[in-house]
């Protein structure tokens with residue numbers, strides 16, 4: 001009868017302890033339990049985000065600019081009433097409240113994100129913005145963190161910003177936020193003809209058409225306006 005130490009020695013010699021952690025990680029039961037726990041965590045976070053809208057927020061420098069400078073500015077602008085926010089996630093669940101007293105729409109093709117959207121939410125890609133509202137009805141479209149985060153195809157992006165152009169009124173505002181470094185920059189927004197139709201405008205609180213946030217994701221906010229014919 002081999003002793004316990006002998007058995008452990010034998011197993012060690014066979015390399016069992018090198019592969020054991022890998023076996024535990026990939027064992028069907030262990031990965032099922034892991035997945036279930038992950039789903040339950042996601043479900044719990046989603047529930048909190050939806051129920052206590054805005055209770056959870058993403059504490060990153062780019063989000064601070066969006067939530068403390070950009071959103072309050074438009075919330076207080078009486079000329080901006082109809083707002084479309086493209087792309088949702090747990091940290092955007094409170095944006096409908098931040099835009100209280102406005103008409104607020106959200107759009108995202110991912111059905112799993114619908115719970116984080118507004119009451120007026122469409123499960124659809126940005127290119128279908130016309131399904132949300134009439135031509136010229138929007139005062140502001142915010143497309144933040146979508147290029148390179150699902151909106152990765154150049155032609156799809158052309159169609160998407162074309163759709164934004166159609167729903168915006170002349171003089172309406174478009175904000176494009178993107179990471180100006182790989183892996184989340186499949187193309188540069190400057191390559192888009194649909195975006196070149198908009199005129200850059202200097203966003204008053206930041207005194208610039210482009211604001212670069214100093215952190216590792218190199219997040220950039222660009223401010224555009226649909227020109228007023230003859231202006």
Ligand SMILES: C[S@@+](CC[C@H](N)C(=O)[O-])C[C@H]1O[C@@H](n2cnc3c(N)ncnc32)[C@H](O)[C@@H]1O
Nearest residue numbers: 086087088108109110125126144145149150151
């Ligand atoms: C990183 S999250 C950004 C969420 C939010 N817009 C923000 O302020 O950060 C990217 C979201 O964009 C959505 N998305 C990807 N492609 C899209 C498209 N073509 N139209 C609308 N939303 C899209 C994804 O489903 C995902 O929920």
